[in-house]
Amino acid sequence: MSEQVHEPRMQVMCEGPRGDPEVFRSILARVGDKWSMMLIGMLQEGPRRFTELKAMTQGISSRMLTQTLRQLERDGLVEREMFAEIPPRVEYSVTDLGRSLIPAVLAIAEWASAHTNEIAANREDYDAAAD
């Protein structure tokens, strides 16, 4: 009776995807993750070594870089190739699946970029109004 029917396109946001909702959530969380999408962006240009990525991603720690790359690898968005050399060499590259994610992320990133100042202003107003 009081049950509302969601628009079909919104359903994916509210009710759930075609698979496990928890996996779905974790994918969205990965997009919002501080480092993940930055790394995917960097790897788009070609394979990179651990130290290169660490240098490009200024501010990231070894632990966070390892952790983020491992998660991306686990999801199949990034590939890791290890060479048995001394000193060790490891190359990371983005997979086709990872590449296919980029346009969608770019859309969000561009919205965010376009509205960053507006939102910053909203926050200032809100905080200022808090008497």
Next chain:
Amino acid sequence: MSEQVHEPRMQVMCEGPRGDPEVFRSILARVGDKWSMMLIGMLQEGPRRFTELKAMTQGISSRMLTQTLRQLERDGLVEREMFAEIPPRVEYSVTDLGRSLIPAVLAIAEWASAHTNEIAANREDYDAAAD
């Protein structure tokens, strides 16, 4: 010399947006947030009261609902209207800014939905390979 030039469209993901990078980051983080986009999706159909939202968003606690709505309000994505009645009545609605975010989020959500099973399989393979 060895400096690589990023594609301009990727720049927004790696280097930064047109505004404060921290604000930009926090916007991406909000998209990845467990509840935020779900609430925006629900409010798209029209204004909702606190208790309605709590019932629709199964699993959320009062504290988390308050907190998430406050953040969305602070960013200017959601509006809060309070009526001086007893018992109190509060209505939340999505703003134009909030509405403008939806298509971009939908693109991500649809990618996630389409690849949920593939990624779940990748994770199983990865975990199984961990000897």
Next chain:
DNA sequence: TTTCATTAGTTACTGGTGGTAACCTAGATA
């Protein structure tokens, strides 16, 4: 032969935050 440098990490620790359960307010109702 004792250092040092290099690469790709790991380990111990800590602060912030997501989440639960219990409580609060003010008036109407029984």
Next chain:
DNA sequence: TATCTAGGTTACCACCAGTAACTAATGAAA
């Protein structure tokens, strides 16, 4: 007097993102 309602707040705990420091293995340098 006790209970119900709506829309929260408070006290509390557990987990996890993030930092700083350390490590393994080897070749080169002194």
